Amino acid sequence: DGPAYIALMAELRVMLDELEAENGRTYELTSAIGVGHDKIEDVNYGDAIQYMDYIFAMTYDLYGAW
Numbered sequence: 466d467g468p469a470y471i472a473l474m475a476e477l478r479v480m481l482d483e484l485e486a487e488n489g490r491t492y493e494l495t496s497a498i499g500v501g502h503d504k505i506e507d508v509n510y511g512d513a514i515q516y517m518d519y520i521f522a523m524t525y526d527l528y529g530a531w
Contacts, residue, residue, distance in 0.1 A: 467508040471516075478516040493518040500524055 474494065481492040494517045498504065510520060 474516040497521040
């Protein structure tokens with residue numbers, strides 16, 4: 466569910482920022498995502514990235530003999 470994913474990233478960002486202010490450590494919010502068309506169309510990553518530091522595209526299975 467795309468909107469739920471974005472809401473989760475927003476909530477995690479708030480929590481990590483609060484924890485950072487509390488203990489002085491730096492935290493990054495990242496996600497590894499599948500890049501199949503059926504996966505990408507479910508979430509608007511343009512909206513999600515504002516809460517995240519990195520999005521890693523799992524492209525290792527896009528080409529092969531299968």
